[in-house]
Amino acid sequence: MVSSFKCATLARMTSYDARRRGIHRISSENGVLTLSVGGQGPHHDMVALSGALNLAPEKIRVLNPMMGGAFGGKEDLNVQLPLALATFKTGRPSRLMYDREESIRVGVKRHGYQVAYEVGAAADGTLLTANISLLSDAGAYMTYSPVVLSQSVEHCTDPYRFKAVKVDAKAIYTNNGVASAFRGVGAPQVLPGIEQAVDDIARATGISPFEVRRRNLLRKGDKAGPGFPMAENPILAPLLDAAEAGSLWSGREAFKAAASPFAARGVGVSSVWYSFGLGSGAEAGATVRLTRRASGRYLLELGVPDVGNGNLTSFMMIAAEHLACTLEDIDYIMGDSFGPNSGATHGSRTTYVVGNAVAKTAKELRAKIAAAGHNDDLVVEASFIPEQTEQFVFGMPHIAYNYLVQVMGIEVDRLTGEVSVLEVENYVETGRMIHPQNIEGQIEGAFVQGLGFALYEDLILQAGKVMNPSLTNYVIPSIRDTPIKMTTRLFEHPDVTNPLGVRGLGEIGLPVVPCSVANSIYDAIGHRFAKFPISPEAVLSALKGEE
Numbered sequence: 001m002v003s004s005f006k007c008a009t010l011a012r013m014t015s016y017d018a019r020r021r022g023i024h025r026i027s028s029e030n031g032v033l034t035l036s037v038g039g040q041g042p043h044h045d046m047v048a049l050s051g052a053l054n055l056a057p058e059k060i061r062v063l064n065p066m067m068g069g070a071f072g073g074k075e076d077l078n079v080q081l082p083l084a085l086a087t088f089k090t091g092r093p094s095r096l097m098y099d100r101e102e103s104i105r106v107g108v109k110r111h112g113y114q115v116a117y118e119v120g121a122a123a124d125g126t127l128l129t130a131n132i133s134l135l136s137d138a139g140a141y142m143t144y145s146p147v148v149l150s151q152s153v154e155h156c157t158d159p160y161r162f163k164a165v166k167v168d169a170k171a172i173y174t175n176n177g178v179a180s181a182f183r184g185v186g187a188p189q190v191l192p193g194i195e196q197a198v199d200d201i202a203r204a205t206g207i208s209p210f211e212v213r214r215r216n217l218l219r220k221g222d223k224a225g226p227g228f229p230m231a232e233n234p235i236l237a238p239l240l241d242a243a244e245a246g247s248l249w250s251g252r253e254a255f256k257a258a259a260s261p262f263a264a265r266g267v268g269v270s271s272v273w274y275s276f277g278l279g280s281g282a283e284a285g286a287t288v289r290l291t292r293r294a295s296g297r298y299l300l301e302l303g304v305p306d307v308g309n310g311n312l313t314s315f316m317m318i319a320a321e322h323l324a325c326t327l328e329d330i331d332y333i334m335g336d337s338f339g340p341n342s343g344a345t346h347g348s349r350t351t352y353v354v355g356n357a358v359a360k361t362a363k364e365l366r367a368k369i370a371a372a373g374h375n376d377d378l379v380v381e382a383s384f385i386p387e388q389t390e391q392f393v394f395g396m397p398h399i400a401y402n403y404l405v406q407v408m409g410i411e412v413d414r415l416t417g418e419v420s421v422l423e424v425e426n427y428v429e430t431g432r433m434i435h436p437q438n439i440e441g442q443i444e445g446a447f448v449q450g451l452g453f454a455l456y457e458d459l460i461l462q463a464g465k466v467m468n469p470s471l472t473n474y475v476i477p478s479i480r481d482t483p484i485k486m487t488t489r490l491f492e493h494p495d496v497t498n499p500l501g502v503r504g505l506g507e508i509g510l511p512v513v514p515c516s517v518a519n520s521i522y523d524a525i526g527h528r529f530a531k532f533p534i535s536p537e538a539v540l541s542a543l544k545g546e547e
Contacts, residue, residue: 041344064305064335072181108180151186157225266524270515275398276504285385303342305335322362348504417536431503450513
């Protein structure tokens, strides 16, 4: 929830504000309401502001400059409307920035959930039944609650096969603050339920937790828990094999024996899936524009912003590959509602959807260059829309999924109740890799946020008011809390649903973490907890037999 500078203007602009690589196209018309804000979808904001102000969309321009992060917190209108209203009414420039306490008090939050799982299995570890109840706190307004709940339902049984599943899911209006999208949308709240149940079944049957998962993987044509058919075989088996043979799992007894005095260690495993794109019936696709100038330089124009996820680098690499040029030959404009509509930066969709649009546009431009020669400016605007699978309900199922297996080693301090994550191994199915270093950064950055969900971040609400609106009493993980040893192995298996073969990887690294934390703590002290975050106080109570 880092505050960033936002401003609005209503004035005559110069034709171009040019930088060497990033060129910002500015309207020369009078009367265009221009906002420069931290956001995830400039076209989405433009449409919302048009309705709120009763102003024609072409009279509103939204710019989303590069920012340090969003993670769903910039999906909704936050400062946009008061900024726009102030400038619209006064005709003067305005700016607004929330301080830290204001941001925590009024910013959107991840939905709080009450979750219950009953899972039945045979003696050989075969999963039979799942009875799942999901109750989501939507706050006082709907916002993205239907999307989040749909995501929870879609992912709540993980990529496992059951004979019978019942899911009862509801989002409830309350007087709490506005709940909306947060990285992992609906998955971190539900995946720990199924992953802890599978872990318990492995222990009860005496079967390896890896083998129980392998035996129950969905196959192409099987129906997932919510009832939709699988369009592909979940690519988890090779990840499970590699994780089981990895040094942390194979050396777990030595790891546990090396616990500090008055401490206990545990090693846990979890495996999860997560969707990318916006789901059946919901993904509108992306349009991009690419220009080859007579000078030989290229201009790539995209509507989506880079919100710290590095998608611009991937887009430039894709364009350079298909144009047979270098990254230095390409200028860009992005995050501008006056540009082509590429959708929003959310849902782990940009490399998958926008990246394929870039590739398609670059191919068409290269063919046009071959036919026309090198003397004139040439422009191509093209779109990419993923082929949808049969729609189960709106937004479900997603076209494809990615997969991650995580092995974690933790230590529990028996005197303080503190839990320290010492070692982590990630095994990630990537699809075709555009930028491996960026993939690793996404997985490891998401891990830290998942650690906050699992062990630290606890928003306290009383009568709808936030009672801990500062980083003094709302605790987030720091570099001191991250494991000293973290390894990430990438498995490249091109996705069959798109020409580039890529998968979206921006979110899957978060929801796996609370699953692994819960299973690791159980391995250390033999206790399951009913609430995240798992606080030191809760651990101490469990150690004393009081919880």
